[in-house]
Amino acid sequence: MFESLKKKLSGTVGKISDKFAEEEIPEDGIEEKVEAKSEASRTTESSVTGSEVPSEESSLLNEEKTSTEEKSAESEEKTPKKSGLMGFLRGKSSSEEKDETVSESTESQVSSETDTSKFDSTSSETHDKVTEETEDKSGILSFVSHKTISEKDIDDILFELEMALLEGDVALEVAETIVNSVKENLVGRKIRRRNDVADFTKEALKTAISEILDVESQDINELLGKSRETGEPLKLMFVGINGTGKTTTIAKIATHFIEKGYTPVIAAADTFRAGAIEQITHHADKIGVKIIKHQKGADPAAVAFDAVAHARAKGKEMVLVDTAGRMQTNTNLMDEMKKIKRVIKPDMIIFVGDALTGNDAVEQARKFDEAVGVNGIILTKADADAKGGAALSIGYVIHKPILFLGLGQSYGDIMEFKPEWMVEQIFGE
Ligand SMILES: Nc1nc2c(ncn2[C@@H]2O[C@H](COP(=O)(O)OP(=O)(O)OP(=O)(O)O)[C@@H](O)[C@H]2O)c(=O)[nH]1
Ligand SMILES: [Mg+2]
Known part of the structure; x- marks a missing residue:
């Protein structure tokens, strides 16, 4: 995936x-460099206190540093191209301006510190920065080692x-x-x-x-807990264009919440497509869920209404409303969805999109959201989705959370979507 x-x-x-x-x-950073030059550093430190004369190695090191800086300064004058380590410090872009003061004073420190006896400068500002650099990166060589x-x-x-x-x-x-x-x-x-x-x-x-x-999400489990307390069923209406997986997803969601101890009822409110009522009846029978259905061509809102009445009467906690993915025209489809919404006032309208359709799924989600208002998203066929474009974009674009991912054709192939999980999928080993 x-x-x-x-x-x-x-x-x-x-x-x-x-x-x-x-x-x-440096491959291993300044520590390694400091270690390699530890002898020199130690001598340098001693010289600061004036207790020892700087060793030959230390003077050599200082000479090297001086000549590198001079070269960099020269090349900077001739060409703005970065060259060498000091070039990194000098090659400032606008965004580096924030570090400019620090870098400049650091460079001036480097120059003055070439005479190590001046390391313990009387300028408190310079001293603070040197100390900071020294404490932070454990060695005076460190500040020439970054870009x-x-x-x-x-x-x-x-x-x-x-x-x-x-x-x-x-x-x-x-x-x-x-x-x-x-x-x-x-x-x-x-x-x-x-x-x-x-x-x-x-x-x-x-x-x-x-x-x-990171899109704020409603917790269906919490809503179901409330439904159980109040006796008013949680009404979930599933919308989306044809073939995205609404009907299969309803069967999966029912299975998921049966396992959590709830009793759903399904409304066969796709009365338009031939075979739709039979298809969802088949699923409902297989998973042992009550289905409320009318004959083909009946008013979908009336089917949904009856399912809600059934749930109330029988104390069932959730109503799952299947809807059509296609009508004579798209306007008809949206009008039909609006009517169901008006009649049953669903707690959540869940957009079901096919992850494999990428941007199309995002655009469909936008359209349904504009027409009826979407509260959450289920992306199906994520099992076959290598691109991840829809999964990444859809929630951000319509500011609604992905609630579940469909991961196959079996009833158990569904998982609650967690952003952390997706991040782990993408960046995990
Ligand atoms: N691989 C895979 N296939 C899925 C998934 N969800 C649904 N499908 C398949 O997608 C096809 C369409 O699923 P349906 O549930 O009939 O889609 P629908 O949205 O109800 O379609 P209409 O009723 O025509 O609007 C079926 O063959 C499903 O088995 C999924 O998560 N993964
Ligand atoms: Mg269907």
């Missing part, structure tokens, strides 16, 4: 990582991601939101270890997708 979406996102992590792999960022991610670094890759998401049937507004969120999250972040890039990117994508999936 969602394999293709997973691949696209991990591809982006890879591409952004590769982009920075050419940069001179700040700029918009320019990732723009092309994120554009590619946006295109890939669109190809994967992710809705335009969702693809844009993801890309903007990732950009906002990454730009300005400092890379200190090579692995940081992959970790940051993965986290940024995860955050973006979690936010997209």
